[in-house]
């Protein structure tokens with residue numbers, strides 16, 4: 001059966017976010033980018049932001065982080081600082097950064 005482009009998009013979105021599927025990011029590449037860009041505000045460990053109003057990212061679920069970054073990139077979530085940050089990120093960057101921050105020990109989620 002030939003899929004229409006619209007259906008393909010939905011299938012791709014479901015593949016990325018559906019049914020709790022893990023984000024297949026590269027932690028080492030994510031760390032490299034995070035050290036260069038994100039650490040300036042979110043802290044090198046993802047737990048020590050430069051301003052208490054800035055969120056901690058360490059230990060947050062990868063799919064939550066990726067969703068947030070995609071929403072900023074598409075301006076579905078509005079924040080002048082983060083929209084500017086996310087605009088320049090590729091889909092691979094988003095997956096890598098999300099995998100990296102999710103891999104850090106944080107206080108946001110329980111480890112079992």
Ligand code: HEC
Nearest residue numbers: 034037038040041054055065068069078079081082085097
């Ligand atoms: C100039 C400072 C700054 C830089 C650089 C920065 N951020 Fe942010 N980030 C913020 C602020 C402020 C917020 C809170 C925005 C809001 O209220 O939506 C935020 C929010 C976020 C969120 C949402 C967290 C949540 O709990 O919903 C994610 C994810 C995020 N940033 C990831 C990144 C990544 C990845 C980078 C590097 C590519 C980055 N940030 C670079 C300041 C920054």
